[in-house]
Amino acid sequence: MTPRTKAKSEQVRSESRARLVRSARNMFASKGFFATKVGDIARQAGMSQGNVYWHFSSKEEILQEILAEGFGAIEIMTAEVADAPGTSRGKLDLLIERTLALYAQYGEFARILGSLMGQGGQELMASLGFNMAEIGARYHANLERVFAQARREKAVADVEPDSLVRSYFSFFNGALITYPDWWSQLDPSLIRRTVLRMLGAATG
16 A cells, blocks of 8 residues: 655645534534534544544634634635726625625625624634724725725715625625525525615616
8 A cells, every 4th residue: 555645644634624624614503603512523524523633622723713714705805896996886796796705605604703793792702812893894994995986986875985884794794694594595686786775876
């Protein structure tokens, strides 16, 4: 039997770690972080509990990786939309398109975050190493740039950009957390029209 190369061993380790993260993300979203045991994650991933601890020191460390990935994805997406060239209306269409794609990929992250905020709020998040005020301020600032341009170009309602950002995220987070099964069945074009109408933009 040919021994594994260092590169192959690293690949196997990386794939195993990713499988554990996917399993934990699914369990935390469906069952809740506090109700999920390390053994549940191991069974879901088809591994032993000892294998979990080989990759992660604790259940909290897995959660931290899931949260960091989700927050990072939101920040990157909003920055890319804010930096995109063109009119504000084009940016609004791009923002909705990219948000739908993001939430399709990270919907479980949003449900986990909503549950954690409901159970422990910012203090719980701080204990995990996340300053919610600082994190939110970064991608909030990105979208304020988008909505400020849209307001100048009269592409949205004449409302402070800060309020438009809050309305925008409240819509997506609220729908995804409250109606996760219903959300996945919605026609993206219906969501787009609804969001544009909420922002006071033409839906044509």
